[in-house]
Amino acid sequence: MDIKQIEALSSVISASAAQLKELQDSLKTTQHSASTARAEFLKPSLEVVAAASQLIALVRTPERYLMDMSTGHQLSSSLRVVVETNVVEILREKGKGPKKALHIKEIGAYNRVNYLKLGRVMRLLATHHVFEEVSPNVFANNTISLAMDTGKSLAQLEAAPEEKYDGSNGIAALVGLFSDETMHNSVGIAEILKSPETTNSFSPFDAPFSIAWPGTRNIKMYDWLNLPENKPRLKRFGMAMNGMNSMTPPDAILRGFNWSSLAPGSIVVDCGGGVGSVSLPIVQTCPQIHLIVQDTGPVVAEAPAFWKANQPEALAQGRVSFQAHNFFEPQPAENTNIAVYLLRMIMHNWPDAECVQILKRVRAACTPNTRIVIVDNIMLYASRDQTVEGADVGAQDPDALAPEPLLANWGAANSLSYKQDINMLSNHNACERTVPEFADLLGPAGFKIVEVHQAHQSWLPQIVAVPI
Template sequence: MDIKQIEALSSVISSSVAQLKQLQSSLKTTEHTAATTKAEFLKPSLEVVAAASQLIALVRTPERYLMDMSTAHQLSASLRVVVETHVVEILRDKGKGLKKALSAEEIGAYNHVNHLKLARVLRLLATHHVFDEVTPNVFANNAISNALDTGKSLAELEASPDEKYDGSNGIAALVGIFSDETFHNAVCTADILKDPQTTNSFSPYDAPFALAWPGTRNIAMYDWLNLPENNYRKKRFGMGMHGMNSMTPSDAILRGFDWSSLPPGSIVVDCGGGVGSVSLPIVQTCPQIHLIVQDTAPVVAEGPTFWQANQPQALAQGRVTFQGHNFFEPQPAENKNISVFLLRMIMHNWPDAECIKILKNVRNSCTRDTRIVIVDNIMLFASRSQEIAGQETGTSDPDALAPEPLLANWGVANSLSYKQDLNMLSNHNACERTVPEFASLLSQANFRIVEVHQAHQSWLPQVVAVPI
């Protein structure tokens, strides 16, 4: 047991907690979410989580630590139970007393789940600080479980189960996806990696997803979600993506590339941009920019309604327009003199071959002054060194790494990025990428990196590249 490192990590926790306390005193609210949405809280919060997790790994026996990791699937399984049986909403809607608590038997009477089994599921989650067990077999929501609340009554959920996630913050939908489709897919990862026929394949048709469900051997996951029988999953997926967006501040897209530096008349194309919700702050803060939102025709057809509700002036002035387009096809001929192509959360959905095709289609419409801005997770190596010998990566972000004695990639505090990387592997045979991997990918489409905004303060990491 490395006592010196344990003491160093304890010191990090103490100093970071002191910083959080000082920051908290400036707020009028003690609500947890009020702090986590403020950029200045992010680094000390990450330091506490990273140091505490690293401390646990040092103090626990290796065997016990491994057993905890290997049984973590039970947490995902339990979260799926409570999301799909409306436990959070039942407690909020029907709970009694100051804490609005109910016994497992009372909850089971509402959602028709055996109360003896349900109590065990809820106790595991309460042991991990999701729900409170206020007295034996009696449970209540807490700040963490409340994040799963869709805001609907039990009567509404029973009357329209397929609409459970509509109008919610999307977090419950996201948990539903991760604990259902992605969970099933991940179980087959070892089978795909062990099989000599698939281990070296990066085709979407050889993703672990291909083995996880009946009839999926020759279909990609996105196409599977579009099948009529998967309409519920498709709706949940859409709301889950909204949940992912809700986890970042609305102006996160501005914390990287300097959009205000673009000259008047600049055109920005948001590739695969949905209705343009993520690009909204760019138009709001940079009136000199004209935005083209690209996505499939059915998706962009919903765009004017969104902009009419959120920025009608830009819509009326023609500063935002919509273009039905498949990014695997060449860019429309009318897209000339584009200042920036924005690709947000696009690259991580596709293996390298597909990404290169997307990038080459963009490259063919670039001028010498065009920039591309890729918004995706940028993976850090766990080692202190972030360079690969002999590989040119372009500019890096010096503030991205965690300070000693923490792991350079922020350890467990940043583990969601690495879990998401393996989600992409199990779902699509795709990946999140390191800076060297982005540099290699971009060079194959005749781009080079000129800026990297990787520090956690930017919320949405960005790679900025130029044509070569």
């Protein structure tokens, strides 16, 4: 046991906690979401989480640490149970006393789940700080469990279960997706990697998803979700993507590329941009820009209603328009002299060959002055040395790495990025990428990296590239 390392990590926790207290006092609020969602809280919060998790790894026996990791799937399974049986909403609506608590017998009576089994599931979650067991077999929501509240009444949930996630922040849907389809897909990773027929394949048809469900051997996950029998899953998937967006501040897209530097009349194309919700702040803060939102026909058909509700002036002034477009096809001929192509959370859904194809379609429509902005997870190496011999990666972000003695990639404080990487492997045979790996994609497509906005205070890392 490395006592010096333990002491160093303890010092990081103490110093960061003091910084958080100072920030909290300045806000005059104890609301968790009101404070830690703010940019200035992010770095000390990451330092506490990274140091605490690294400290746990140091002081636990290796055997117990490994057993905790290998049984982590039970937490996912338990979260799925409480989401799909409406436990959070039951406690919020039917709970009694100051903590709005209920005995597991009462919870089971409302959701018709065997209370003895349900109680064991909830106790595991309470042991991991999701829910509170206020007395034996009596449970209440806490701050963490309430993040899964859809806001629906029990009567609404029973009358229209398919509308459970409608109008919510999407977090419950995201938990449902991760603990259902994505966890199911991940079970097949070992088989896919061990098989000589699939281990070296990067085809979407050889993703672990392909062996996870009946009839999925020759279909991509997105096409499978669009099958009529999977309509509830597709709807949940859409709400889960809203949940992913809700985890970042609405102005996150502005924390990187300098959109205000674009000249009046500049055109920005948001490729695969949904209804344009992520690029909305660009239009709000940069009135000189015209935005074109591209996505599939059914998606962009919903976009005008979104803009009418959220930025009607831009819609009325013609500063935003919409195109039905498949990004594997050539850019529409009318898209000339484009200043920026924005590709947000697209690359990680596709293996390298498909990503190069997407980028080549964009490159063919670029002028020498066009920029592309890729918004995606940028993976850091766990080692302190981040250099890769021969990689031309442009300007690096000096604040991307965690300070010593923390792991350079922020350890468990940044673990969701690495779990997402395995999610992409499980679902699509795709991946999250390091900066050198992005460079390897961009070069063959005719681009080079000129800026990297990777520090965590950017919320969503960005890579800026130019034609070559």
